[in-house]
Amino acid sequence: MNKNTAKISAGIRALHHQQQEIISGKVVSIDTGSATMTIRPTGDGEPIKNVRLSPVGRSSDGCILFPESNSDVVIASIDGPGEWILLKADKITKATIKIGSVNCEVTDSVITLKNGSVLLEVGNAQFKLNTPSETLFDILNDLISYISALTVSTSTGPSGVPLNISDFITLSTRLSNLLTH
Numbered sequence: 001m002n003k004n005t006a007k008i009s010a011g012i013r014a015l016h017h018q019q020q021e022i023i024s025g026k027v028v029s030i031d032t033g034s035a036t037m038t039i040r041p042t043g044d045g046e047p048i049k050n051v052r053l054s055p056v057g058r059s060s061d062g063c064i065l066f067p068e069s070n071s072d073v074v075i076a077s078i079d080g081p082g083e084w085i086l087l088k089a090d091k092i093t094k095a096t097i098k099i100g101s102v103n104c105e106v107t108d109s110v111i112t113l114k115n116g117s118v119l120l121e122v123g124n125a126q127f128k129l130n131t132p133s134e135t136l137f138d139i140l141n142d143l144i145s146y147i148s149a150l151t152v153s154t155s156t157g158p159s160g161v162p163l164n165i166s167d168f169i170t171l172s173t174r175l176s177n178l179l180t181h
Contacts, residue, residue: 021077022087023048027067035064037086039073051075051084066094121180128180137179144172 025039028047035053056062065086067073072090077083097104103114113120121128129136148168151158162168 022074023076024072024074027069027071027073030066030069032066037067037073039075048075048084051086053086055085061099062097064096064098065089065092066096067091068093123180126178126180135179135181137175137181140175140179141172144168144175148172 023041025041025048028038028040030037030053034050036050037053038047038049039051040047053066054062054064067086067089068091071092073086074088075084076087078085093107095106101116103112105112109124111122117132119128119130148161148165150162151160153159
């Protein structure tokens with residue numbers, strides 16, 4: 001047996017001798033700020049508080065699943081008594097992933113991606129793309145406004161607004177249907 005195999009075997013033996021507990025229950029409440037929940041174990045035991053929703057240690061990075069209130073869950077205590085973590089959820093209302101400055105949040109109606117101060121939000125009917133100083137909506141809306149007001153110098157003086165101004169008004173409305181500020 002090589003060194004790595006011996007270490008893995010020793011680790012498995014150590015886990016085997018640790019006290020572990022896996023139970024099911026219903027979600028009583030969720031604390032989104034601390035990414036924890038309280039559950040009532042099946043069989044009406046005392047509520048278990050501060051059940052972690054993220055499998056990643058004490059880091060702010062990782063994946064967090066937010067179960068629906070009153071949904072069925074399975075939790076485990078594998079790091080010793082009182083250290084509970086979510087293993088399985090019947091229904092979730094939100095999932096987040098954070099790695100460094102990159103955040104992704106998914107709900108049933110919107111996906112939000114944020115990298116530093118750049119934001120992409122995809123909703124049911126519209127999307128949003130922003131940087132700290134600009135939004136895609138504002139840039140395209142300004143472009144349509146400038147083209148709509150375009151005049152050209154002619155030998156008889158400046159021209160009037162474009163003959164197809166109604167097309168630009170329609171474009172502006174369509175833009176509002178696609179993008180948000």
